[in-house]
Amino acid sequence: MQTIGKVLAFTLVGLAVSAARADDRLTVISFGGTNKVAQAKAFYQPWEAEGRGKIVAGEYNGEMARLKVMVDTRSVDWDVVEVELPELARGCEEGMFEPLPSDLLGPPSQYLKGAIQPCGAGFFIWSTVLAYNADKLVDAPGGWVDFWDLKKYPGKRGLRKTAKFSLEFALMADGVAPADVYKVLASKAGQDRAFAKLDQIKPSIQWWEAGAQPAQYLASGDVVMSAAYSGRILSAQKDSNLRIVWNGGVYDFDAWAIPKGSKHIDQAHQFIKFTFEATQQRHFAEAIPYGPATLAAIPLLDESVVANLPNTEAHIAQQVQNDTAFWADYGESLEQRFNAWAAQ
Secondary structure, three states: OHHHHHHHHHHHHHHHHHHHHHHHOEEEEEOOHHHHHHHHHHHHHHHHHOOOOOEEEEEOOOOHHHHHHHHHOOOOOOOEEEEEHHHHHHHHHOOOEOOOOOOOOOOHHHEOOOOEEOOEEEEEEEEEEEEEEOOOOOOOOOOHHHHOOOOOOOOOEEEEOOOOOHHHHHHHHOOOOHHHHHHHHOOHHHHHHHHHHHHHHHHHEEEEOOOOHHHHHHHHOOOOEEEEEHHHHHHHOOOOOEEEEEEEEEEEEEEEEOEOOOOOHHHHHHHHHHHOOHHHHHHHHHHOOOEEOEHHHHHHOOHHHHOOOOOOHHHHOOOEEOOHHHHHHHHHHHHHHHHHHHHO
């Protein structure tokens, strides 16, 4: 009987240890690619090195429908997910994300304006810009008007397969001033104008969905120009002659959010707080040139790193800030129209 009791005791201890280890696992979902690699260096590895638990790193392409199914069916197996601000706002309204404690990150004044939101926090700023391969184009394009010029620049163009930003770029190519883009796009006439402009280059568009694809398409010559994430292009410059046109770029935050029904909410809170520490933010910007949300991280960066960030004074002056409220209000209907248009 004593032997049986000992075996049972050891079994119970083993199960308890296994459960504790499983509970230490935090599933963090990013957009993958070099962004995910940078997160691993700046966040995941230091978190694990400090004995805070194991990070299970996954990735997706921003499919909110996939996340909504998890939440609606109460089968959530993601703990922290990277989302763009419009999706964060819309998901917050629809009850898809856990509210963020107001005291978790301290005063909003410590961060870039707009970073701290009710259901999440923008941990870096990024831009979608026009990119090209200088080895394949003799004349550098100057903006979206050139992107639409099929005579001067024949060949395929890369665009992300979403209404968001494609419509803004189309309006700027059609002569709308950057400051007026969202005012025009809020009207039916403006939306029709953007789709009509996209019609002009539709046969020449090569769509992309994953952030790593534009640099690959440009390097291989599959496209002559592409909309792309600035950090991905700058990272690719180590091995290629890819260039950025900041004129007409659209900048925004990527944010951390906790799906409603996460089984590790307290741990998710601590992870988010950890990624906003100045040291971790510095390491992230050094790994991929996106702007730190934590203001105290910027003085820690070398000037050569700061010069490539999307939120320098010179770069911001040429760009448009993504209108989160606009896309929260119009996003669903415009994406439905866009998907139908793209499928025709």
